[in-house]
Amino acid sequence: MTTFIFAFGLLLLIMLGMALGVIMMNKTIKGSCGGLNAIADADQCLVCKKDIDPNSPLRDRLQCPRAKKMLERAQMEAENA
Known part of the structure; x- marks a missing residue:
C-alpha cells in the first residue's frame, strides 16, 4: 500500500x-501534424500550416464522412476567427 x-x-x-x-x-498546447489534418482536400496542416504531402497514405485511410465533417468545421472556425 x-x-x-x-x-x-x-x-x-x-x-x-x-x-x-x-x-x-x-x-x-498544440496537436501534432498529420493524423486527421492529412485527410481529403486539405492542402495545409491545420496546426503548423505546412503543405500536406498529396501522396500521403493517411489520405486514403481517413476518408470517412466523420473526418470530413471535422475538417470542414475546423476550416469554418479558422475563417471566422
Missing part, C-alpha cells in the same frame, strides 16, 4: 511540474 501511495504521489508531482512548466512558458 505504501508503494502505491508513493508511486501515485510521484506521478502527481511530475504532472504538476509539467503543468507548471507549460503555464510559466506561456505557450499553448
Whole structure:
C-alpha cells in the first residue's frame, strides 16, 4: 500500500511540474501534424500550416464522412476567427 501511495504521489508531482512548466512558458498546447489534418482536400496542416504531402497514405485511410465533417468545421472556425 505504501508503494502505491508513493508511486501515485510521484506521478502527481511530475504532472504538476509539467503543468507548471507549460503555464510559466506561456505557450499553448498544440496537436501534432498529420493524423486527421492529412485527410481529403486539405492542402495545409491545420496546426503548423505546412503543405500536406498529396501522396500521403493517411489520405486514403481517413476518408470517412466523420473526418470530413471535422475538417470542414475546423476550416469554418479558422475563417471566422
